[in-house]
Amino acid sequence: MVDNRSIVILRRRDLPVDAESLAGFLIGKSLVCETAGGRVSGRIVETEAYPPGDAAGHSFRGLTRSNHSLFLERGHAYVYFAYGSSHMMNVSAERAGVGAGVLLRAVEPLEGIPLMERRRNTEKLHDLCRGPGRLTQSFGIDRSLDGLDLCKEGPLWLGSAAGPTGVVARSVRIGITREKERLLRFYERGNPYLSGPLRLRA
DNA sequence: AGTGCGATTGACT
């Protein structure tokens, strides 16, 4: 069972200074969004690392107007808009000036489920936060939160684990064409709220 | 100024 009162903001010094380590570290931790609409939160159950020099990463071609948040000190939000329909959220993952991120791919809904249902226009618990575009929709995350410090009080922050974390497994990343063989996707084994094909959930 | 392409989703066979 989950106890919301035990969730506290993660301190930056607790975050590993490395995309791959951070991606594993974030499994089981909390994501909390508090806006005018209300408070929603969930348990991070699936992430992907996009380390420095990774040809699949958005920082690969260097600093640009839209990807600058990836180059912020670890623990900042990088939010971008893809396919004309979906926002995706990353956590910047290295020291300042180095471009790297951890993509949040799935979250287990905890608080604010009715609000998530309205934003997603479905009452299927499974489909609320399963997938990078879906979880940002449920949480109300868009480009206005790009660059936000997630280790600080504010509308969006990272919290400690609200309960025990299961076995963390890894696999290839989903939906990319370059460096597709690298095992940089992390997930809580067997969790029912994971995205991706069944064979990548066990 | 024009072009091509996604770290996806939802609808459909």
Added chain:
DNA sequence: GTCAATCGCACTA
């Protein structure tokens, strides 16, 4: 399982 919608951005000229 397949497939099209959709648009911001980087790249070419």
